[in-house]
Amino acid sequence: MRLHLGYVPLCDAAPVIAAHEMGFARAEGLDLELTAEPSWATLRDRLALGYLDAAHILAPLALASALALSGPPSDLIVPLSLSLNGNAITLSNPLWATMAPESERLADVAGAFARMAGARREAGRPLTLGTVHPFSSHTYQLRLFCEAGGLDPAAVRLVAVPPQHSVEALSRGIVDGFCAGAPWNAVAVAAGLGRIAALGCEVAPDAPEKVLAVAPRLEGAIPPLVRAVAHAGRWCADPANRTELAHRLARRPYLNLDPHLIARTFEGTIVLDGPGREREAPDYLRLDAAAQEPRAAHVGWILSQMRAAGQMPAEDLLPAAEAVYRPDLYAAAGLSPA
Amino acid sequence: MSDTSLTVAVIDPSRARAAILEEGLRAAGIGRVVVMADTADLMERVAALAPDVVVIHLESPSRDILEQMSGVARHVERPVAMFVDRSDATMMQAAVDAGISAYVVDGLRPERIKPILDIAILRFNAFSRLQRELSEARGELADRKLIERAKGILMSMKGLSEDEAYKQLRKKAMNEKRKIADIARAIVTAADLLG
Numbered sequence: 001m002r003l004h005l006g007y008v009p010l011c012d013a014a015p016v017i018a019a020h021e022m023g024f025a026r027a028e029g030l031d032l033e034l035t036a037e038p039s040w041a042t043l044r045d046r047l048a049l050g051y052l053d054a055a056h057i058l059a060p061l062a063l064a065s066a067l068a069l070s071g072p073p074s075d076l077i078v079p080l081s082l083s084l085n086g087n088a089i090t091l092s093n094p095l096w097a098t099m100a101p102e103s104e105r106l107a108d109v110a111g112a113f114a115r116m117a118g119a120r121r122e123a124g125r126p127l128t129l130g131t132v133h134p135f136s137s138h139t140y141q142l143r144l145f146c147e148a149g150g151l152d153p154a155a156v157r158l159v160a161v162p163p164q165h166s167v168e169a170l171s172r173g174i175v176d177g178f179c180a181g182a183p184w185n186a187v188a189v190a191a192g193l194g195r196i197a198a199l200g201c202e203v204a205p206d207a208p209e210k211v212l213a214v215a216p217r218l219e220g221a222i223p224p225l226v227r228a229v230a231h232a233g234r235w236c237a238d239p240a241n242r243t244e245l246a247h248r249l250a251r252r253p254y255l256n257l258d259p260h261l262i263a264r265t266f267e268g269t270i271v272l273d274g275p276g277r278e279r280e281a282p283d284y285l286r287l288d289a290a291a292q293e294p295r296a297a298h299v300g301w302i303l304s305q306m307r308a309a310g311q312m313p314a315e316d317l318l319p320a321a322e323a324v325y326r327p328d329l330y331a332a333a334g335l336s337p338a
Numbered sequence: 339m340s341d342t343s344l345t346v347a348v349i350d351p352s353r354a355r356a357a358i359l360e361e362g363l364r365a366a367g368i369g370r371v372v373v374m375a376d377t378a379d380l381m382e383r384v385a386a387l388a389p390d391v392v393v394i395h396l397e398s399p400s401r402d403i404l405e406q407m408s409g410v411a412r413h414v415e416r417p418v419a420m421f422v423d424r425s426d427a428t429m430m431q432a433a434v435d436a437g438i439s440a441y442v443v444d445g446l447r448p449e450r451i452k453p454i455l456d457i458a459i460l461r462f463n464a465f466s467r468l469q470r471e472l473s474e475a476r477g478e479l480a481d482r483k484l485i486e487r488a489k490g491i492l493m494s495m496k497g498l499s500e501d502e503a504y505k506q507l508r509k510k511a512m513n514e515k516r517k518i519a520d521i522a523r524a525i526v527t528a529a530d531l532l533g
Contacts, residue, residue, distance in 0.1 A: 039399050041439070070405070134405055159381050169378040
């Protein structure tokens with residue numbers, strides 16, 4: 001059976017790409033046609049309107065689409081979580097130098113950022129930070145980063161920066177920093193423009209990141225698709241496969257970037273700045289089996305973040321949102337326990 | 339239609355396609371049509387122009403910038419929203435087929451937006467039809483050149499007439515259930531390697 005899957009070219013699209021490249025889909029009798037989508041909005045619309053059968057999508061955007069908060073109404077469901085964590089907050093080198101935090105601990109970094117952002121707000125020139133889409137864990141992680149330093153998130157301007165524009169936006173001063181998924185923070189650091197200030201896994205440990213959203217009309221094809229992508233995700237999480245995975249992702253038509261830069265993401269060895277200071281973060285991007293169950297707790301976290309960000313109508317959408325996540329379909333796929 | 343009070347921004351990674359839409363909207367009497375380049379400072383430029391409608395191609399990575407400018411971002415003075423006409427699923431489908439999405443200033447009435455989308459759908463479909471025809475024509479021309487070269491090779495190597503050379507190509511193609519151009523390409527490649 002032929003299925004059309006959309007993804008955005010990022011490291012955490014690895015499970016859907018590996019499902020195709022490493023034969024996990026074929027083993028389930030599926031023939032995947034993968035398309036790289038140019039934006040989250042277009043991926044969401046193509047999925048909602050039936051041009052895609054399934055997609056690698058931001059967990060909050062999947063819920064927002066199903067709840068008719070973003071884009072055309074959709075009936076998508078989430079039978080599998082693809083990843084936890086994976087983002088980082090990169091600040092421009094000049095901003096980092098001015099902040100001069102006492103240590104690299106999150107509390108000190110966020111505190112120093114909050115003081116700068118507060119001063120700039122007072123001066124009528126608020127700092128500008130880039131996210132990837134309003135309905136993203138990136139948006140919420142930037143807000144939580146502000147709050148970790150005691151800053152009201154409304155004190156900074158939040159704009160969207162398509163990841164491929166992030167380096168240019170930083171170099172031209174269009175943004176003072178951004179939160180993006182791998183490998184875009186590493187790209188900004190390698191370009192000598194930014195300093196990774198905080199990792200997503202420190203700001204919000206084990207935050208739901210990407211999910212596999214599928215159209216319910218696939219019916220019987222859902223369990224084999226879940227098995228194929230879940231097995232692929234577990235293959236990606238195995239340290240023995242990192243080199244091969246990084247090389248496959250690095251190629252066209254996928255990420256088309258330096259494989260060494262991509263490999264570091266999966267190793268959890270994060271280069272923070274130009275001089276090459278490193279941080280070991282084994283949970284930087286989690287693709288392992290324990291990250292795969294679509295949990296009600298994730299829905300709860302996302303909805304509370306949406307509410308805090310002023311993205312929610314007054315009515316209680318939690319029951320409707322919980323119905324979008326389908327741990328029953330994950331269980332029905334018959335995967336070995338995590 | 340003539341809606342001279344409206345400002346429409348057009349964002350499209352293809353300049354040619356954007357120009358075709360711009361011309362269409364102007365001809366329909368839209369007051370102000372501005373084509374914007376898809377670069378990193380797009381948000382500032384959109385905010386400065388303050389258009390009533392933004393027509394953006396689905397292939398543009400900048401769509402997420404416009405989504406962030408929607409109601410959720412409090413600092414934006416004129417919030418925009420993605421135009422989704424829930425009462426008209428056919429039109430939504432036609433827009434996506436043509437590769438279009440639209441963002442509108444909150445509160446703009448759907449009947450003022452629909453004619454703009456109709457023009458965009460017509461123009462973009464016409465553009466992709468032209469592009470398809472052009473690439474077909476280019477392909478045919480390239481095929482014809484290949485066949486000419488292959489005929490020439492057969493004529494000089496086997497001492498055939500032009501007509502006999504073509505008949506041999508056609509016979510081989512029929513026997514192997516392939517296109518004549520494919521056989522011609524194989525002959526040209528082989529001759530290049532051996533020659």
